[in-house]
Amino acid sequence: MTKLGFLLSGYIFLSLLGIWVVATAVVPAGHRPGCPAKCGDVDIPFPFGIREQCALHNGFKLNCTTVEGVKKPLWWDVEVAKISLANGTATMNTKAISRQCYFPANRTMRYRNAWLNLTETPFWISEVDNTVVVIGCNTLAYMMSSSYVIGCVSTCEGAPLEDGTCSGAGCCQADVPKGIQYYNGYFNENYNTTKTSQGITCSYITVMEKAAFRFKTSYVKSTMFYDTHKGKVPIVLNWQIAELACEDAKKNTSSYACVSSHSVCVDSTTHKPGYRCNCSEGYEGNPYIADGCRDIDECRRLVNPCGDGICENTPGNYSCSCYLGNYMTNGVCVPIQKKPSRFQAMPVVGASVGLVVLVIVVACACLIQERRKLRNMKLAYFRQHGGTILFEEMKSQQCNAFKIFSEEELQQATNRFSEKQVIGRGGHGTVYKGLLKSNVEVAVKRCMTIDEQHKKEFGKEMLILAQINHRNVVKLLGCCLEVEVPMLVYEFVPNGTLFDLIHGNHGWRISLATRLGIAHDSAEALSYLHSGASTPILHGDVKSSNILLDDNHKAKVSDFGASILAPTDESQFVTLVQGTCGYLDPEYMQTCQLTDKSDVYSFGVVLLELLTCKKPFNLDALGQEKSLSIMFMSAMKENRLEVILDDGIKGEDSMEILEEIAELAKHCLEMSGENRPSMKEVAEKLDRLRKVMHHPWVQQNPEEMESLLGEPSAMAHSTIVSDQYFSIEKKAVTNLQSGR
Known part of the structure; x- marks a missing residue:
């Protein structure tokens, strides 16, 4: 039997065709009379419910079914083992x-x-x-x-x-x-x-x-x-009531789920907005039911919170008092003694003063010790990441443009890494917008993890990356090494990412000239990293969200700080595959070996985004249409290029150039890396296409045409300059002469 046959006949865990919608005719959240509170040994608290009429909405509907003689709650066909309102979790056996x-x-x-x-x-x-x-x-x-x-x-x-x-x-x-x-x-x-x-x-x-x-x-x-x-394993799922932030959910009182008088709204921590409810501090119970949050009687606990004193419960809290003949000091009840004479009090006063002095001395010593430990820890991180070597090399090479920042400097620049300063999140870390004391805007990347090999070589790699100076590469201004995972500081590029321009422009038309210019800028940057830098650098995560744009739509490639230097032996090959769906080189997935041709493949996908305005991977699509690269290669094979091109750039005057760009993308997406062009060859071809597009009249002078295009580079299975260029020139001259 083929692998596909086993895949289709294997366990299909969940294919949820139900739609999670809070009904438009909302029933106010509350207790559903006659609804069971348990199924077998599992408590079923609202908003969950057995049957549709007992749940807040279809997303929380459960069925109580007998499985092997035992009643068990099922969400669709998955067994629910535990539901926690306080934590907002549900444990299921999948x-x-x-x-x-x-x-x-x-x-x-x-x-x-x-x-x-x-x-x-x-x-x-x-x-x-x-x-x-x-x-x-x-x-x-x-x-x-x-x-x-x-x-x-x-x-x-x-x-x-x-x-x-x-x-x-x-x-x-x-x-x-x-x-x-x-x-x-x-x-x-x-x-x-x-x-x-x-x-x-x-x-x-x-x-x-x-x-x-x-x-x-x-x-x-x-x-x-x-x-x-x-055949089953437990998995813990987080859940939320609706895809609304608390601020927005409270505006609609008819659908707001936190109905208990002592409940609070809690925003979800996932990447999408959402909320759930909890009981206020000092209360427990169900916040989704009217009067469901009940006061906690702290005084009835096994251990008296007031010690030997009298505990009195209050709404959401408690108070302590002492029995007659005692008074409270530092939360403890002690007997009231007769007032001592002046001479009797002197030893007590002296002992008290001595105790206060001793406490102050011990506190200061502990504070000094903690500061010393923190300083030593920062110094250890600094040395661990190669900071000493980096500092000495910077002095010897007079690398004044690169700076080693302190953690305190970057905290002040980003307002203590406030969520309001976040401008991007990715698989490697979070990027914050910052303002240095010199009024220079920067982008601070706070990385999530770093492997042991990069820890040892980090200082040396920073020195190499600091020497990168190219107009289309985001400048690395410095780093912070006194933390467990180093932070990187880049120049700030104000106009967002290429991904936002393509997929979030709300219908704004992007001209072919602009797209071609962005593609050429990006290719020049990658070509520089591969062959122009002092040490070849592999980007490793080329995608449209890592290409930034300035106010004039000039492209700058970013996130190369998460890249690796070109490996010199097999011990440096990456063995843990990570990347972004839709951009991953299939040869890298097979060999776990990152090469410069892996960047070429990912750049080919970026070219497809520019040509089609489609995302590289569409989970909702069917069959081959999930992958943009597979859909494109199929269209090229069947001579259906116009079908997948973006309507905004189709036209008789641009079709020849579009076909040339598509042919270039096709070669970048070759399955074998050996058959793909280098980034230098890609940049050269894009530059020639851009010049031809900007100067359509040069066909009148063949010598000027030859000078403009230059000698083409050899590419696998193709010739860079084809007869299509001359048909472009001929059509452009005809249009100029006819006044079109």
């Missing part, structure tokens, strides 16, 4: 375990992929409570979402397997990205070489609750993992 199994009887590898789709529901995967787990020998597996590809490698060679340890030997783990509502687990078929077991051998990838997973060595080279969990 069948989303992707697996590949080797059957020695017929020497075949079978695959069963499973996925989770929570789009258009009130749920998303908790990045705090869950983890991506990969189990097996020689297994490279990925979790693919709409915006991330994250995975890891598990091997049985080298370190011994150990129960409870999941760090690459037989088992590996990866963090779940924030705000994920969809993922698909799959394997790199070319990597797995485990075909030595006498019995059925399986590898697995799944997303499951961290607290529920403990690795056992018996899981490897067997089906024990799947059998132990009976």
Whole structure:
């Protein structure tokens, strides 16, 4: 049976066709009379409910079904194990375990992929409570979402397997990205070489609750993992009431869900706006039901919060008092004593003063010690990231344009890294807009993680990146090394990203000349990084959201600080595949080896965005239309280029140039990196196309035409200058002569 057959016959975890909509004719949130409060052993608190009329809306509707003789609540066909109102979570037992199994009887590898789709529901995967787990020998597996590809490698060679340890030997783990509502687990078929077991051998990838997973060595080279969990793993989902921020939700009192008199609205922490409800401090219960939040009687706890005193409960709090003959000091009741004489009081006063002095001395000593520890920690980070080497090299090379910033400087520049200063988020970190004391606007990138290899080489890499000076590359102004993960400081580019211009311009027409200019600027920048810099630099994440635009639509390539220097030996090859869906080089996915031709492939996808105004990956599309590159290559093969071009640039006068750009994009998207052009060749061709477009009259002078185009560079399977250029010139001259 083919892999596709097993994929279709495998476990399909969830395909949610229901739509999460808060009904337009909203029923005020409250208790539904006659609705069951439990299903089996699981509490069902409102807004969840058994049957449609008992839930706040369809997104929270559950069914109470008997499974193997036990009543269990089901959300669609998924078992709900626990619901927490206070934490805004729901724990569910899912069948989303992707697996590949080797059957020695017929020497075949079978695959069963499973996925989770929570789009258009009130749920998303908790990045705090869950983890991506990969189990097996020689297994490279990925979790693919709409915006991330994250995975890891598990091997049985080298370190011994150990129960409870999941760090690459037989088992590996990866963090779940924030705000994920969809993922698909799959394997790199070319990597797995485990075909030595006498019995059925399986590898697995799944997303499951961290607290529920403990690795056992018996899981490897067997089906024990799947059998132990009976084909299901727990996963913790966050949920929210509606896709509205608290400020907006409160405006509509008829649909506002926080109806209890002692409830508060809590904004969601995911990437999309949303809210849920909690009881106010000092209260507990259900904030979604009228009078559902009840006062907590602190005085009835097992331990008296007032010690030996009298505890009196108050709404949302409590108060303490003492019995007759006692008074309260520092929260403790002590007996009232007779007033001592002056001579009796002197030792007491002296002891009190001495105690105060001692406390002050100890406090100052602790403060000095903490400051010293903080200073030593910052110094250790500075040295760990190669700051000493970088500082000495800067002095010797007189690199005055590059600066090593302190953490305090960047905190002041970004208003303590306020959320209001955030101008971008990505897989590598968060970017803040900042203003230095010198009134220079900057972009501060706060990275999330850094691997051990980059920690050791960070100072040297910064020195190389600081020497980059190109008009189309965002200038790296400095870095901060006294923190656990270094921060990068770039020049501020004011006009947003190319992604925003293409996909968020609300119908504003972008001329072909502007698009061609942006493409040429970007290609020049990548060509410089590959071959013009003192040390070749591979960008590694070329995409339209990493191309910034100034006020004149001049492009500047950014985020090269997260790139790597060109590797000089196999030990430097990346083994953990990460990137952005739609832009990833398929050859890189197979080999885990990043090259300059990987950047060429990603740039080819950017060219397609400029030509079509379509996104590189569309989860809602069908079949081949999910991937822009596959759809484009199919259109080129069937001679249907005009079908996918953006209507804003179609026309008889521009079709020849569009075909040339499309042909260039096609070569950039070759499956084999050897067949792709270099970025220098791409930049040269775009420059010639731009000049031809700006000077259509040069056909009247063949010598000028030859001077303008120059000698074309050799490219795989194509010739840079074709007869189409001359047809462009001829048509332009005819139009000028006829007054068009």
